[in-house]
Amino acid sequence: MPPLRQLLLGLATLAAGCAAGPSEPTIFSPAGITHPEALFDVTTRSAQIRSYSAGTGAMKGTRYCLRESDAPALAPLVGPSLAAVKAGGDSNNAARDMARALNATAFRVLLENDAEAARQAVAVLRQHADANAWIVAKPSWTNAAGVINAFPALLPAWQVLRQTPAATPDDKAAIEAWLTRLTAQADEHPGDNNLGTARGAADMLLGLMLGDPARYQRGVQTGFIAQLQAMRPDGSFPLETDRGLGALQNQSRNIAFLLYSAEIAASQGENLYGTKVDGKSVDDAIRFLLAAADDNALVDGYAATNRNPPKTEPAFRPGAQLDPFDSTSRGWAVLYTEHFPRSELSDEIRAHIKIGSRVNADAVGGNVTCYAKRL
Structure with a gap:
């Protein structure tokens, strides 16, 4: 990143007050979280990727984490996602796209510790939970596949986001109850491939x-x-x-x-x-x-x-x-x-x-x- 842009970004972040710098306390906390280390330890990994590289002077994770410019906006995806899966076929793609966007946001939060981005992502998940999104009364294999194809990006995103202050106990209960209902729909697929x-x-x-x-x-x-x-x-x-x-x-x-x-x-x-x-x-x-x-x-x-x-x-x-x-x-x-x-x-x-x-x-x-x- 050019020095001037890096300075301007730092000033903007300081003014916004929503993203912690590498030397500041993390926004992540494993307190009260069941298996905070599942897949990877979120708090530890965030600290690792936010530490400075002696060679470049930048955070180590900037070489590997998704670039900010590559993370899609969540808001335009919400409407199509809430209607996804229920029609089957290509509508499944909207659920997958929402899961991908949430995943991208979560991994940017891992690097930037951006509390506002975490809040927006959790709010989108809560909206889906409250709407019972992606669930149909009598699911077919296609409806089940729509849920299964969203899970690989969705669940790691939640593993990150649930360990931020953005996820209240009420949010966690609602979102995890929704995820549990989704697994019941996924079970409709024979799952032999x-x-x-x-x-x-x-x-x-x-x-x-x-x-x-x-x-x-x-x-x-x-x-x-x-x-x-x-x-x-x-x-x-x-x-x-x-x-x-x-x-x-x-x-x-x-x-x-x-x-x-x-x-x-x-x-x-x-x-x-x-x-x-x-x-x-x-x-x-x-x-x-x-x-x-x-x-x-x-x-x-x-x-x-x-x-x-x-x-x-x-x-x-x-x-x-x-x-x-x-x-x-x-x-x-x-x-x-x-x-x-x-x-x-x-x-x-x-x-x-x-x-x-x-x-x-x-x-x-x-x-x-x-x-x-x-x-």
């Missing part, structure tokens, strides 16, 4: 926040463990790799949700990264993806089934898999390589995936580098 992995991760994180160990364990079993049970010995997921030219993209998406689940578990001292089911681990899924990306023949036998292929590529062709190394893969690559910085598999991941410093991927909790990057 990556949506089941995503729902399992949501149950894990929400179970911790609510102090519900049974929900947490259900998430581990119906998400992470169930996917390893279903995985073939070669590391491929049957209900992802039969998806035509999108087979490897779906394999990568399921890996992302598995590693997100493993990060939630790691916050509790549980090692899902090293868990094996019938001798199979998440490492096998990663190795299959990397090998099949190099040689599509490894996946073409499965992908030729062409079940529910990408709309942009409805016809199957051998050796023509869509590039699986998009933002989703960069997200899980951050988690894995930060967890195992010197492993041989991490080296292989880095050789295939250009990770970058800022990564925003729903499947791993939104703005992943801000909570996972080693400082």
